[in-house]
Structures are given as C-alpha cells and as structure tokens.
Amino acid sequence: MADLTEDELLAEVLPLLAGPRRDRLGPGDDAAILESAGAIVATTDTMVRGRDWRDDWSSPEDVAAKVLIANLADVAAMGAVPTSILCTLVLDPQTPVDWVLRFARGLGEQCRRYAVSVAGGDLSSAPAGVAMVTIAAFGELPGDPVLRSGARPGHVLAVTGPLGRSGVGLALLEGASAGGPVGGELPAAGVAHHLRPSSPLGQGPIAAAAGASAMLDVSDGLSRDAARLARASGVVLRIDGSALAPDLNWAETYLPRDLARACVLNGGEEHSLLATFPNAASVPAYWRVLGRVETVPDGANPQVFLDERPLAEAGWDHFHPAR
Ligand SMILES: Nc1ncnc2c1ncn2[C@@H]1O[C@H](COP(=O)(O)OP(=O)(O)O)[C@@H](O)[C@H]1O
Ligand SMILES: Cc1ncc(C[n+]2csc(CCOP(=O)(O)OP(=O)(O)O)c2C)c(N)n1
Ligand SMILES: [Mg+2]
Missing domain, CATH: 3.90.650.10 (PurM-like C-terminal domain)
Known part of the structure; x- marks a missing residue:
C-alpha cells in the first residue's frame, strides 16, 4: 500500500463496492446521506488480525464476508432488514494492495448478495503488523423491534x-x-x-x-x-x-x-x-x-x-x- 496515495487507493477500491441499491448520497463526500421511512437500526462490529482472524486461515474475501455477517446478524436480530453499511480499514502501510483490493471485491460481492449498499467508510494507517476492519451497519424495521428484554415465563x-x-x-x-x-x-x-x-x-x-x-x-x-x-x-x-x-x-x-x-x-x-x-x-x-x-x-x-x-x-x- 506504501506505493499508493490514499486517494489513489480509494479510486481503485470504490468501484469494487458499488451496488444496485442507491443511497441518497454514497461515498465521495464528507458523509453519506441515507433515506429511511422510519426508525433506523444501527450497529457496529470490529475484527482485528490475530484476535478475530489469522491470515494463514482466512483470505481477505473471508474476512470481508465474516465482518459483514457479524454486523448484518445484529441488525436482523432486532427484527430489521439491513440496508447499508460503512466500512473502516485500519492497516499497516506494508499491507499488500492486493489484500485491500481482494477485501473490497469480496465485500462488494457480499453486499450485492444481501442488497446492502456501502455508503462510505474510512481508511487509516496502523503500526507494523496491525490490521483492523470495522463495519457499521444500518437497517430498517418493517414492524416493531425485538429487544432482548421481552421474554416472559411461559414463552x-x-x-x-x-x-x-x-x-x-x-x-x-x-x-x-x-x-x-x-x-x-x-x-x-x-x-x-x-x-x-x-x-x-x-x-x-x-x-x-x-x-x-x-x-x-x-x-x-x-x-x-x-x-x-x-x-x-x-x-x-x-x-x-x-x-x-x-x-x-x-x-x-x-x-x-x-x-x-x-x-x-x-x-x-x-x-x-x-x-x-x-x-x-x-x-x-x-x-x-x-x-x-x-x-x-x-x-x-x-x-x-x-x-x-x-x-x-x-x-x-x-x-x-x-x-
Ligand atoms: N464502545 C462502546 N460504546 C458504546 N456502546 C457500546 C460499546 N461497546 C459495546 N457497546 C454496546 O453494548 C452492547 C453489547 O455489545 P456487544 O457485546 O458488542 O453486542 P453484540 O454481541 O450484539 O455485538 C451493544 O448494545 C453495543 O452497542
Ligand atoms: C484467531 C482467532 N482466535 C479466536 C477466534 C474466536 N473468536 C474471536 S471473536 C469471537 C466472538 C465474537 O466476537 P465479538 O466481537 O464479541 O462479536 P459480537 O459479540 O460483538 O458480535 C470468537 C469466538 C477467532 N475468530 N480467531
Ligand atoms: Mg459487538
């Protein structure tokens, strides 16, 4: 990654994340603009190399699919339908560009599968050896939310x-x-x-x-x-x-x-x-x-x-x- 500027890397990454679902404003400005008819369900989940995945076990595509599902499952568990995500990568500059592009291609593929848009994200650098990926996911509630607190005796x-x-x-x-x-x-x-x-x-x-x-x-x-x-x-x-x-x-x-x-x-x-x-x-x-x-x-x-x-x-x- 050390050979590319942040903007050059983004120019390669963003097309890989494009999906069919359109937000009011997607990546490219200071912030995205999402549309929602009602309440928005929001969650975030992070994966850290060495703690949540190992490069000798997981491909970049695996890491993308896994961090996405961890987030979308939390949205679903509220009774909601996931609609969009933000994705943040915090990476050692020595990370191969190929890893980042494979992660982005894998994430784009999975997001299209689940009809979820990538509304934006962030790129930042980290000390040697460190890699962290964070997704924040948003969803819409078709009806009432389901909390953890509603179980009653007899259920x-x-x-x-x-x-x-x-x-x-x-x-x-x-x-x-x-x-x-x-x-x-x-x-x-x-x-x-x-x-x-x-x-x-x-x-x-x-x-x-x-x-x-x-x-x-x-x-x-x-x-x-x-x-x-x-x-x-x-x-x-x-x-x-x-x-x-x-x-x-x-x-x-x-x-x-x-x-x-x-x-x-x-x-x-x-x-x-x-x-x-x-x-x-x-x-x-x-x-x-x-x-x-x-x-x-x-x-x-x-x-x-x-x-x-x-x-x-x-x-x-x-x-x-x-x-
Ligand atoms: N750093 C934080 N700041 C604010 N809220 C947090 C933080 N970390 C966790 N939470 C909240 O605590 C709750 C439990 O978090 P977590 O165990 O990660 O949930 P889950 O297992 O469903 O992902 C969630 O509602 C989450 O939003
Ligand atoms: C290298 C490695 N060691 C251990 C694990 C096991 N592991 C990591 S996180 C986790 C639990 C879920 O993670 P968390 O971030 O707590 O998800 P959340 O509950 O917030 O959805 C488990 C079982 C792993 N995936 N990879
Ligand atoms: Mg969590």
Whole structure:
C-alpha cells in the first residue's frame, strides 16, 4: 500500500463496492446521506488480525464476508432488514494492495448478495503488523423491534440455524496449527462456517412479525448469549438437552465428544438467531424449539439451565479469551 496515495487507493477500491441499491448520497463526500421511512437500526462490529482472524486461515474475501455477517446478524436480530453499511480499514502501510483490493471485491460481492449498499467508510494507517476492519451497519424495521428484554415465563425458546459449527471450525484450525491430534488435511465442511459464517438474516423480520418477544444472534456462544437474554428479561431459560442432538451429532463427526459439546454450548461466531415466542403455535417454520422460559425462583438470579442443571456461562469474552 506504501506505493499508493490514499486517494489513489480509494479510486481503485470504490468501484469494487458499488451496488444496485442507491443511497441518497454514497461515498465521495464528507458523509453519506441515507433515506429511511422510519426508525433506523444501527450497529457496529470490529475484527482485528490475530484476535478475530489469522491470515494463514482466512483470505481477505473471508474476512470481508465474516465482518459483514457479524454486523448484518445484529441488525436482523432486532427484527430489521439491513440496508447499508460503512466500512473502516485500519492497516499497516506494508499491507499488500492486493489484500485491500481482494477485501473490497469480496465485500462488494457480499453486499450485492444481501442488497446492502456501502455508503462510505474510512481508511487509516496502523503500526507494523496491525490490521483492523470495522463495519457499521444500518437497517430498517418493517414492524416493531425485538429487544432482548421481552421474554416472559411461559414463552418458548427457539433457534433458527445450527449451533457449534463455527466453534468446530475454530477447534479444527487451532488443533491443526498446534500440530495436535487434529492435524493433516482439514475437512472443508468442518471449517467452512468459521471462515465464512452465514446467518438466517431473513428470519429476523419473520420472527418479529410472528410476535417474537426477545431475540439476539449467537455471536459469543449459546451459554453466554442465552444468559444475556435471561438477564435482560429477568427470567430463567431452560434448554432441553435433546433439542441440541442434531448439532452435537454433527460436531461429533469432527471432534471428540467433550470438545464437540463445548463447541455447541459455548462456540461463538455462529450468527444463528435465538428468540423467544409467546407460545409453541407462534414459532415460525425453520425455527427449532430449544426449551422454555420460566420464572426466577425467589432469591435466585436470572440464568440458563440445561435440563436440570445450571448451564455455566462459558462463551467468548474478548478480554478473557481463554475462558
Ligand atoms: N464502545 C462502546 N460504546 C458504546 N456502546 C457500546 C460499546 N461497546 C459495546 N457497546 C454496546 O453494548 C452492547 C453489547 O455489545 P456487544 O457485546 O458488542 O453486542 P453484540 O454481541 O450484539 O455485538 C451493544 O448494545 C453495543 O452497542
Ligand atoms: C484467531 C482467532 N482466535 C479466536 C477466534 C474466536 N473468536 C474471536 S471473536 C469471537 C466472538 C465474537 O466476537 P465479538 O466481537 O464479541 O462479536 P459480537 O459479540 O460483538 O458480535 C470468537 C469466538 C477467532 N475468530 N480467531
Ligand atoms: Mg459487538
């Protein structure tokens, strides 16, 4: 990148990000101008090289697809439809121009797929070795938003999308890197969702329309994200262990049983949607009932149970990644 000025780089990057959806004003001025008929949902998520991706695991296109989905899943989890994003790259000037162009080409492709516009962004430099990508995403609400706080005793807990796939991929990649028992040729299907997660984005507004009472996307692991929902709503969530069988069976084709179970319960970056609904009849198609919402007993705290036992909150925490 050191051979190009910022403007020269932008002149190469911007055409790669062009999409069919037009904002009132896109990239090129001091700020973009977005149109919205009603309330705007806004979120942001960052990925940092070495913390959220490794260049020996992830291509620039993978990084673009992953940071985009992390953002769009948060928009969907409010019950909203993503419409546009801002994208910020903070890069060591020694980063190859090819990395940036591949990132931009990949991001443009994914944004066109999801009918999301790139309204603008920022470029900045970083100390040697540092690379950070940040997206801010915006969306429109077709109806009422779904917060984390609306689950009530008697409601039904459900998920759309699998659990544990990204965790399995990460475990396989880490195992191979460490030269551990999981080595050699990695199964492509086992690592695919870690490198390029998908998210059932369209199900966010569908759940909202079906009357979902609370919702979030599983980004830090079922145990941690379910606990967040339980605390925000002031309820107990009881997960039926047998409902997790499909995920466990899949994970066990790649990993020993204990590790497979940990991936399903605690694996992050999955971006499936977890929600509560007023009753079983309101759970939409393509959602799987996981359990139920119960009252917090006197003197106890909101928490999550797996069958009869408390589920330890063991998902991802940026400041305590080993936990
Ligand atoms: N630096 C910050 N400044 C303001 N709000 C923040 C900051 N970091 C996180 N938040 C807010 O805290 C909440 C939880 O953040 P986070 O754990 O990143 O959510 P998620 O897992 O859905 O991405 C969000 O509402 C987010 O906007
Ligand atoms: C090199 C590397 N190590 C570890 C991980 C695992 N990891 C990084 S972030 C994360 C959780 C999700 O990230 P976060 O930024 O908290 O997303 P949010 O909850 O804000 O959507 C996980 C499981 C990874 N992706 N790459
Ligand atoms: Mg976040």
